[in-house]
Amino acid sequence: MINDNLIAVSILDSLNMLAGGLFLLTAFGIVATRQAKGTLTLFITQSLLLAVSAFLLGLRHSSLHLYGVALVNVVAKAILIPWVLRKTVHEEVYTRREIDQVLNIPSSLLISLALVIIAYFLTIPLQQAIAVEFRGPNIPIGFAVLFLGAYTLAVRREAVPLLIGLLAMENGAFFAGISLARTLPLLVELAIATDGLIIVFITGVLIRAVHQHIGTTEVGAMARLKERTTDEALEETGQ
16 A cells, blocks of 8 residues: 555656656747747646646645646636737737847757756755755746746847746746645635736737737837837927
């Protein structure tokens, strides 16, 4: 009986490690993908893998709270958030290629790899400070995805990929958190998911309005438009 339990635990840990590896790969994909539609698809996949990890940890530790976290992530992040974005953001944003970014893809991937290594070494003291039962791949992988999401915010210039980067940061934080806070109340998760939906809805409406008025969602273009508007106002004042 004990051997059977050990085998089951080993299988669950291996499956969770596999889910974590794929979860990290989706973060690399978000950094490397040039199309807004592709980044959204990768975010959906990432959210599903987060739910899988929460479900596996729920089985591993018999935690009903983690089952709830898995369900909320599937409904909110894999279904509702993509639906809200598709309804509020103009279809042209998803169909055209998102080419403009600060660094090229090879350089971004090299920097992303360095960030993952940094995240691994930064989490070693944390892993050593917590109990053995809380240790696992979730903490270093979660921090790595958090860093990659922040890097996405730094290098992307289109509004939708910027939003996906922010949501990826949240996924990374949750991926690390579910291994530490296994008794997280479901109401807290629901509140966070609701706030995320509201933010996505408002951002989507703003992106659609900006696209209709100036024909682009590039952050740099909007900044240049603001500068031109300010200059024109100054010229009119001078006249």
